[in-house]
Every structure is written in C-alpha cells, then in structure tokens.
Amino acid sequence: MAFKGLFIGIDRYDSPEINWLSCRTRDAKALHALFTDTLGGETMLLTDEQASVAAIRERFEQLATCNPDDVVVIAFSGHGIETHELVGHDTDPY
Numbered sequence: 001m002a003f004k005g006l007f008i009g010i011d012r013y014d015s016p017e018i019n020w021l022s023c024r025t026r027d028a029k030a031l032h033a034l035f036t037d038t039l040g041g042e043t044m045l046l047t048d049e050q051a052s053v054a055a056i057r058e059r060f061e062q063l064a065t066c067n068p069d070d071v072v073v074i075a076f077s078g079h080g081i082e083t084h085e086l087v088g089h090d091t092d093p094y
Helices: 024-039 053-063
Strands: 003-009 042-047 071-077
Touching: 003 024, 003 053, 024 042, 024 071, 042 053, 053 071
Parallel strands: 003 042, 003 071
Antiparallel strands: none
C-alpha cells in the first residue's frame, strides 16, 4: 500500500473572463505539506500556471494506474462549473 496525493490550488486564471480568487494556492500548499509530512509517499502540488488543463489531466491519468490498495487523496481548491468539472488555469470559458 502506498500513499499518492494530488493537491491543486488556483488563484490566478489565464482568461480575464474567470474571476481571480484568493487563498486557494495557500490551501493547496497547506494540505500538501500536511499529507506529505504525515504520510510521505508520492505527492504533487500544482498551483496557478502549473495547474493547466493538460497537467491536471496527465496527473489524473497517472493516478488511474494506482494499485487497488493504494491510498489516493486529490484536493482541488479553485473554480468549478455547474456540471462538476474543474476549471484549470488555462481553461477557455467558451
């Protein structure tokens, strides 16, 4: 059994049509530190520009290959939409 974590926080978005947020990157950094310090394992922190749609998708694909006994934590702090989709840093709102 292994621990794997993905922590995403986006305050600043590429599109001017998406409102900027505050404290989302701080939330992701705090959770990343908490889980990494407590459980170790393989973790990734994606914030603002690093949290592109492609980077998030790539990490989700990697996590999909985990062993059934692995513990996986995914934390997202940022915008979402009504269809329950995440909004990445470079999401096109149209």
